[in-house]
Amino acid sequence: GAGVSQTPSNKVTEKGKYVELRCDPISGHTALYWYRQSLGQGPEFLIYFQGTGAADDSGLPNDRFFAVRPEGSVSTLKIQRTERGDSAVYLCASSLSPGTGETQYFGPGTRLLVL
Amino acid sequence: ILNVEQSPQSLHVQEGDSTNFTCSFPSSNFYALHWYRWETAKSPEALFVMTLNGDEKKKGRISATLNTKEGYSYLYIKGSQPEDSATYLCAPSPSSASKIIFGSGTRLSIRP
Numbered sequence: 001g002a003g004v005s006q007t008p009s010n011k012v013t014e015k016g017k018y019v020e021l022r023c024d025p026i027s028g029h030t031a032l033y034w035y036r037q038s039l040g041q042g043p044e045f046l047i048y049f050q051g052t053g054a055a056d057d058s059g060l061p062n063d064r065f066f067a068v069r070p071e072g073s074v075s076t077l078k079i080q081r082t083e084r085g086d087s088a089v090y091l092c093a094s095s096l097s098p099g100t101g102e103t104q105y106f107g108p109g110t111r112l113l114v115l
Numbered sequence: 116i117l118n119v120e121q122s123p124q125s126l127h128v129q130e131g132d133s134t135n136f137t138c139s140f141p142s143s144n145f146y147a148l149h150w151y152r153w154e155t156a157k158s159p160e161a162l163f164v165m166t167l168n169g170d171e172k173k174k175g176r177i178s179a180t181l182n183t184k185e186g187y188s189y190l191y192i193k194g195s196q197p198e199d200s201a202t203y204l205c206a207p208s209p210s211s212a213s214k215i216i217f218g219s220g221t222r223l224s225i226r227p
Contacts, residue, residue, distance in 0.1 A: 003158065042206070045214040103149070106160075
């Protein structure tokens with residue numbers, strides 16, 4: 001079946017602009033996660049959804065970052081007033097159900113470059 | 116917050132040789148340990164999830180062990196092949212959350 005998809009695959013924007021990154025999870029997966037990977041580091045947790053609600057948003061770096069999942073499927077990560085330090089690969093993952101022992105299946109990521 | 120360390124940071128191995136690398140994490144506040152393989156321009160691929168002390172998992176030529184009491188996991192690759200070239204990420208899950216905490220990874224390169 002189809003895996004996790006993310007669009008766009010690459011995004012170049014200017015400092016101060018607004019961007020939206022989209023994630024389509026595997027059909028039927030109730031849990032959805034966003035991570036960010038900066039150069040030379042492992043992916044860093046941002047936010048986790050169970051259904052439509054954000055169950056844990058402790059990883060969002062500041063209030064410029066916001067994510068939604070209005071129908072419990074597709075999710076959008078929104079970044080306002082982008083800064084050069086936001087440049088990274090943004091990864092989305094989904095799992096069949098929540099729980100630390102569940103396998104998370106990742107998408108290919110969106111490479112964001114803020115000039 | 117879990118402090119995850121992976122070593123070595125990078126590794127160059129001759130094709131056909133076997134290799135292994137290490138992930139260490141605090142033994143307290145632990146629930147599960149994930150291993151992922153991430154090839155350039157692809158999605159991170161789940162290899163194993165382990166939860167019990169002494170767990171051993173195997174997938175083809177790749178295997179992993181888990182020691183939750185001392186806080187480490189080993190990943191082994193037997194008879195390395197060029198397609199094994201990737202970054203291998205270790206990611207423990209704290210018991211209190213569904214998020215996983217990634218290490219910086221071990222970048223493996225196989226020389227033909």
